[in-house]
Amino acid sequence: MKSSLTQSHPKGPMAASLAPAQVEKPEGIAKIGLLGASGYSGLEFLRLAKRHPGLQVVCLGVREAARRDLAEFFPGGLTGASGPGGAPGLQVIEPEELLAEAANGVIDTIVSALPHGVCKQLLAAMPEWERGIGPRIVDLSGDHRDGAGGFVYGLPELFRNEVRPAHRIANPGCYATAAILALAPAAEAGWLSGPVTVSAISGVTGAGRAATLHTSFAEANENASYYRAGGDHAHIPEIERALGQANLSVAFTPQLVPMNRGILLTAVAPLRQGKSAAKVRELYEGRYASEPFVRVLTSGQWPSTREVRGSNRCDLSVQVQHQGGTLVGLAAIDNLVKGAAGQAMQNLNCMLGWLETTGLPVEATPW
Amino acid sequence: MKSSLTQSHPKGPMAASLAPAQVEKPEGIAKIGLLGASGYSGLEFLRLAKRHPGLQVVCLGVREAARRDLAEFFPGGLTGASGPGGAPGLQVIEPEELLAEAANGVIDTIVSALPHGVCKQLLAAMPEWERGIGPRIVDLSGDHRDGAGGFVYGLPELFRNEVRPAHRIANPGCYATAAILALAPAAEAGWLSGPVTVSAISGVTGAGRAATLHTSFAEANENASYYRAGGDHAHIPEIERALGQANLSVAFTPQLVPMNRGILLTAVAPLRQGKSAAKVRELYEGRYASEPFVRVLTSGQWPSTREVRGSNRCDLSVQVQHQGGTLVGLAAIDNLVKGAAGQAMQNLNCMLGWLETTGLPVEATPW
């Protein structure tokens, strides 16, 4: 694999082999403080972390925690506190208190699932951490995806070699993850000649957990709707940056559909020279052959969100339209797993030296 | 409006004025035999026809009617038979018997909502009808959209002048209706320079009423899936034909999402010269200004299926991406109304001389 994209964004070859830095059981347990634990991505990380042998969530940071009905925010015994015969519940504290716990060394890793803008603001109070001291940080928000503050863009399939030594990771956006994986092989190979048009549908957890009229059940049920179509969606520069050298202009049309989880994304781009469908599929299969979380579907199969529900997998299908003139990449991910909490754990596995698949479901829970 | 497209498909100017041929109450009542009445489109036509002052559904044609549990197929008192204190129910007969009723003059109009292939086969037994004798026919299937058998393509917004005098109408497909309305103004104006890529999502009624594993509740719920993506979908030639002279190659990526009704469609095409968003919107607003069933949304508004649920309206939004190089047309319709039964009634209104909106809901039933 030629690494033509690597200059534009973090550095180094993309399709780094999985083997060298990984062992099955690194020493030590990462002690995690989870910021924004009451949102969907935060809860998903909490759920996944319980399956991981090397990650211990020690405390949860929730804004105005004292004012909230935590049982409503943490259903299903998710904190451990309300489970039958369960372990004593996790401590729920204010985000600032959680940062103090990190400063005190009670936790060594911060996973932040706070809304956009909040993590950056919190970290502004800890400028010394920027010099590589302080806790490991994985930020799921869009705050640091431009590389600000020494954050590395954490899409392991493209930037694994930068992620491994990193101390701070900007976890990619859900739409961007799907779009980049759907386009990267063709972009890296220099096959794309022009502007990219992305159309995508997302389940409602993608809109966050704040109660709004637009995401109320009776409004969102039996309704498919565009939102901010054609506008300056934050995911656009993220995609353009990650596909770097290809220098592609990206337009994006997101849609909300009545389901909880899942993204289905259609990326369309002109192919530099007419390529056959077989040729394009061969390129993709080769590029992702050793990736545990990317599956390139065979001809006649297409992605569906059910096939990746609860899984950290991205399913891809590549089509060629208009007599080889147009590439259509189809992708499905679970927005809360590969699009958020699962990818955060995949990044932590890279950083901590665990096998990249540790604790992460490859198989789906279709229903 | 220049009618550059009109040579390729039926003839005549497209944006014909609504006024001349229409009166509020033409004489007489059309006596309708409804073929395929047990499917979703058939039932929707039955439901709408009860609100229309000039259409009387006289009998229903259902294959193997005698073998079926009609109460399961006609819920909610839809035939009238099971309604409380209701009128005596409609007669349910075999399709061939319904054709005989037409031959006998008991009915003068056939609306066929049979699956693709069946209507054509039935009509093969009535070759004399092809010479303009026999009943008025509106065929909702794809059997006659190529103009075979003297059928006129019934998209009134483009071909109103051909529809009015027609005796046989091929009702457009649901996806095609949305795609054509989303692209026609730009195509007619000669603004599109290259291949069109259409991505669309549909509610599950769009897949018909046959019980299949794929459309079972537990499989389709919480699932968004592509189907036949990149393949030779029957809607493609239909769109290419209707956009005629523009000579555009169309590719199509349909998706199924967990809702009953609705299509949300994204049509992307290169603009011949960079056009501003305002310029494009002006074109569309002008083109559809007098159309009762097309609404061009203002900037900052986007279509949603909820806004057209139960309505015969098509909501459109036009975007310009990549510095004016790409047109993105967004459309929402109810696949059972403007995409099927409603458009069939709109065509009948044209043919019979009723105001085109007679019996047709413009407002949505959002929930």
Place this chain on the structure above:
Amino acid sequence: MKSSLTQSHPKGPMAASLAPAQVEKPEGIAKIGLLGASGYSGLEFLRLAKRHPGLQVVCLGVREAARRDLAEFFPGGLTGASGPGGAPGLQVIEPEELLAEAANGVIDTIVSALPHGVCKQLLAAMPEWERGIGPRIVDLSGDHRDGAGGFVYGLPELFRNEVRPAHRIANPGCYATAAILALAPAAEAGWLSGPVTVSAISGVTGAGRAATLHTSFAEANENASYYRAGGDHAHIPEIERALGQANLSVAFTPQLVPMNRGILLTAVAPLRQGKSAAKVRELYEGRYASEPFVRVLTSGQWPSTREVRGSNRCDLSVQVQHQGGTLVGLAAIDNLVKGAAGQAMQNLNCMLGWLETTGLPVEATPW
């Protein structure tokens, strides 16, 4: 029909014949001010009123109307304002202003779909109206179901003779409507010997339109939940009162399920003497024989919300369990129609002298 219940609540025989007071076209149009127009029941009334030849909604009262995005609250062109080529939109004003319009005679009828507590508070400023002057009022909230302020309990199937001459109507609650219709024939006949246990499920529009976490899509989807089970639900006294003389204690277990519309209700009560299923069905069929909006299903059929979706019908099925010792009444209604806006219109038809079915759908829109 013995009218044993009639002393306890409004007066007069229950199963009054439909004929006398009704003509097909009374003179005049009722000019309606619709309070709480932005909620689900309010919008449903607005939608239904457009089909009624004698009701004209003149203005809409919405609290803090000026601060709201009315397009979000009135989707689908519901006010007329945003419809394509539509009539000028309805005026949206503050509730107090709407009362002033009534005082000025601009409107002669108030339909209030405000939340519980608000209508009563507003009317407190208009004490003179209590003496029968002022506008006709139909209050959909629970504020006046105890008969306060001279309001008559508007369940026409039981209290038609009280409703017709009434000037103020308390529209029954959705659960209460289903429960009362499921039990009334047995209660009136004196067949019930002991406490009644009601278990019911409701679609999410039943919880109102305020945005809450509990009714957010991702929380309510794929979730069935009890709420306030066993508590003092406001519907309980309403049911006990309407079943009056039977002197039954009622307990109630409401549940929320992931759909927009519909109530399915199971009412269980001990039968005084063992009755056969056939005997009980005969009682119910006789009691409701002339009711246009009640359908007693035959043996082997059971209610479903789909069969009444969008309809003003109540479907009933009566079962006998435990060797004739227990009556189980099953009911389905659309909570927004027979459970709210449709019943309000039914009451207005009674009050204004229209045929009781005018403007009201009997048939369902199952999808």
Place this chain on the structure above:
Amino acid sequence: MKSSLTQSHPKGPMAASLAPAQVEKPEGIAKIGLLGASGYSGLEFLRLAKRHPGLQVVCLGVREAARRDLAEFFPGGLTGASGPGGAPGLQVIEPEELLAEAANGVIDTIVSALPHGVCKQLLAAMPEWERGIGPRIVDLSGDHRDGAGGFVYGLPELFRNEVRPAHRIANPGCYATAAILALAPAAEAGWLSGPVTVSAISGVTGAGRAATLHTSFAEANENASYYRAGGDHAHIPEIERALGQANLSVAFTPQLVPMNRGILLTAVAPLRQGKSAAKVRELYEGRYASEPFVRVLTSGQWPSTREVRGSNRCDLSVQVQHQGGTLVGLAAIDNLVKGAAGQAMQNLNCMLGWLETTGLPVEATPW
């Protein structure tokens, strides 16, 4: 705890301590043949088994396996075969072949998730197995819940001591599991004086995976419906038997609601003497204090299916209505876990000497 129920059904004290027979890692791995693997319960068992250190699913029995599109039946990489970089897939064979594999000793345990009637029929060909030789069997169907063929009724919370030494287990029905757990403490204590009325709602996976019109998406979506209400539902004798000595007549009203998973059940029964809510809750809390999979909710909390989604837990809430005269037990389970595959694994844990919670999720996956 008085064990008044123990004579009627299997024998022995019910609330047997969890400790004696269980160790954390018994020797050996059970080699499982999974019959009916393509249904929802079968697939759920397959999914759960992958998390269990002592259960190895060796082969899958699917009727007419060769004729089917296995990718459609096993989505999400569930067989391992289609997973990216996955292990070689599991062998899919005919049920009879699977029995032969058991006879040959290739597998030592059969888990059967076949439809009702099929397992019994298959086993009729293996009469010698009835004498305790042959494979361990857990049958998820209703075929052996009456104790036929030496099967023990496998509800560990009531019959743990019978389950542990058993060789053949009849896994309880989903509705019966919820109903029995909701009533057992009161029934065992002799507090119930009369007939029991059960009303329950279930997600659509409860209806099996065969494609039918009734369970098609567009029919089941936005629809709550009764089915076989008041009839002789197979679950009734099962509940009556398990609650044995209490000698209660049970009536049952099942309902289908538009969600994939989950049962919410309301059990109503007259209390022998007026009991306070506190007293009843104390009884239940004591009875289930050491049960890892039963959670008695505190006052003011009610079960919801979301709280048990994907979990083997049963959430219970007990209410007292009509001045202490009526017990209302509310229960929530995941029909595919505690109602089917999870309980099968719980039974296997009992039989094999594993900690009863091994491999079984207590926490929910709410979304």
